Amino acid sequence: MITVFGEGRGFRVVWLLEEMGLPYRLRDVDLLAGIENDAEFLAINPAGFIPAIRDGNVTMVESIAIMEYILGRYGPSPLAPASQDAAFPAYQQFLHLGEAGLAASLFFVSGARHLAPDSERDNWSARQAMDVFTTRLSLVTRRLERAPYMAGDAFTAADISVGYSLEMARKNVGVVFGDPVQPYMTRLRARTGYQRALETCHATRRWWGS
Template sequence: MITVFGEGRGFRVVWLLEEMGLPYRLRGVDLLAGVENDQEFLAVNPAGFIPAIRDGDVTMVESIAIMEYLTARYGPTALAPGAQDAAFPAYQQFLHLGEAGLAASIYFVSGARHIAPESERDNWSARQAMGVFTTRLSLVSRRLEQAPYLAGDRFTAADISVGYALEFARKNAGVALGDTEQAYMARLRERGGYQRALEACHATRTWWGSSGSDR
């Protein structure tokens, strides 16, 4: 059975597993308490960050790489269009943009706003990261004005990647989503896979539910 270590970006992995109907076990990792005494987890990822998975003899880290592994190993699946599919270029672009352009940028904005000393919460790097997020979000907005999902007419793993990033931005950086993005997020939240993943990820459910706005 696949073991998923940690929530956070691990929510992407759990959501994908639910969409694919694959059995898994979610094993919590408490980063706030520190992982230096969590030897089981450190054996999987000595670098000490989440998510990670163990699948038989395979161990992997990095949420997007894990998603690509799962769709390739346990596919084919409509969640990952093939290379000859007309949806493939958009799928690949937004699958990776969800982390490289969106979630990674908001991670640094969030750190500055919530962890950094007061005098450094609006530093140059945080403003730069927010600028990167904003420009990449414009690509998502433009795409959603053309199609209901990022790869076109059907839901794919690219929507899991970006959907998580937008939830992260909403909660941890107070990003107000526009009408197009709000309607998109409403579509994602209605999916059974999303709802089952949120039910499984107790910390994530509490974290997102504590936000005062769905925007």
């Protein structure tokens, strides 16, 4: 059975596992309390960030890499179009853009706004990171003007990647979405896999709902 360590971006992994119907266990990691005494977790990821997984003798970190591992190891799955499928290029692009273009930028904006001293909460780097998020979001918006999902007509793991980042933007940074992004988020939230993942991820549910 796959053990998922930590929520945060680990929500992506749990959501994927729910969509694929795979058994797993979510193991809490409390970063705010400090992880120096969490020997089990540090043995999985000595760098001390989440998420991470353990699957038999396999350990991995980085949410998108974990998703690709699960899809490759336990697929094939319609959540990952085959390389010869016409939907594959868009799928691959948005799978990675969800983290590299969206969530990674939001991480620094959120840190500045919530954790930095007052004088540093709107610094140059935070503004630059927000600009990066905004430009990459325009690719998502343009895609949704042409198709209901990131890879086209069907829901894929790329939507899990992007969907998590949009929720992060809404809650952590206060981004307000209109058409066509808000209806897209509503479609994602209606999925039973999303709802089951949110039921499992108690901290995520409390944070997004607060």
